[in-house]
Structure formats: structure tokens, C-alpha cells
Amino acid sequence: xxxxxxxxxxxxxxxxxxxxxxxxxxxxxxxxxxxxxxxxxxxxxxxxxxxxxxxxxxxxxxxxxxxxxxxxxxxxxxxxxxxxxxxxxxxxxxxxxxxxxxxxxxxxxxxxxxxx
Numbered sequence: 001x002x003x004x005x006x007x008x009x010x011x012x013x014x015x016x017x018x019x020x021x022x023x024x025x026x027x028x029x030x031x032x033x034x035x036x037x038x039x040x041x042x043x044x045x046x047x048x049x050x051x052x053x054x055x056x057x058x059x060x061x062x063x064x065x066x067x068x069x070x071x072x073x074x075x076x077x078x079x080x081x082x083x084x085x086x087x088x089x090x091x092x093x094x095x096x097x098x099x100x101x102x103x104x105x106x107x108x109x110x111x112x113x114x115x116x
Contacts, residue, residue: 002028002043002083002086002087004028004030004031004103004107005028005097005100006027006028006094006095006096006098007025007027007048007094007095007096007097007098008025008026008028008086008094008095009024009025009026009092009093010023010026010081010086010092010093011023011090011092012024014081014082014085014086014091014092015047015081016079016080017077017079019047019079024048024049025065025067026046027045027048027098027103027106028043028045029044029045029046029107029110030042030111031083032083041084042082042083043080043081043086044079044080045078045079046074046077046106046110047074047077048071049072049074050070050071052070054072054074054076054077055072055075056075056076056077057072057102057105057106058070058071059071059072059098059102062099065095065096066095073106073109073110078110
């Protein structure tokens with residue numbers, strides 16, 4: 001089950017928009033809610049870049065997640081992908097969960113959702 005706060009390493013071809021990298025770490029910020037719209041299969045994510053010049057939420061290196069360089073959950077890289085692709089281990093590999101303090105900052109910035 002895909003949940004908010006999970007980090008995945010995704011094949012960027014599964015995300016809307018263009019990306020110069022073939023794979024990128026992402027954090028899930030919203031999942032489809034069938035009670036609201038049963039046809040919506042979009043998983044909303046923010047991609048993480050090591051380009052520290054990007055605006056967004058800074059994220060220290062986190063070896064627990066396999067991220068050995070500091071990065072940024074960047075304002076410019078809010079994307080979505082189909083729920084089915086996140087269940088395909090060849091296209092999206094679960095890395096773990098983002099630290100709760102970082103997740104709070106990401107959700108506040110990108111969703112305005114202070115209750116999650």
C-alpha cells in the first residue's frame with residue numbers, strides 16, 4: 001500500500017513532466033482517495049534533487065534511505081504518477097519513510113495539510 005511519507009526511487013518515466021535523470025528519489029505527499037474520486041489514480045510526489053540551488057525543503061543525507069548526499073525536495077519538481085506504477089518494483093522501489101520532522105515541513109510547503 002502506498003502511503004504519504006514513503007520514499008521511493010522511481011523510474012522518472014512514470015511521472016508527469018520531464019526529468020533529465022532516469023531515476024530519482026521521491027516522497028509521497030498525497031495518495032488517491034477512492035471515497036472522493038474512485039477514478040483518480042494519481043500519487044502525488046515531490047522529487048528530491050542534489051542541486052542545492054533549488055528552492056524547497058532541504059534534506060540532509062540519509063543513509064537509512066540510501067541517500068548519501070544532501071538534497072532538496074524542490075518546488076519545481078511536484079509530480080504525479082499512476083498508483084499501479086508505484087506497485088511495480090521495477091519502476092518504483094520503496095526506500096523507507098522520511099523522518100517525521102522533514103515530512104511535516106514537506107507537507108506544510110506542498111499541500112498546506114497541517115493535520116496529516
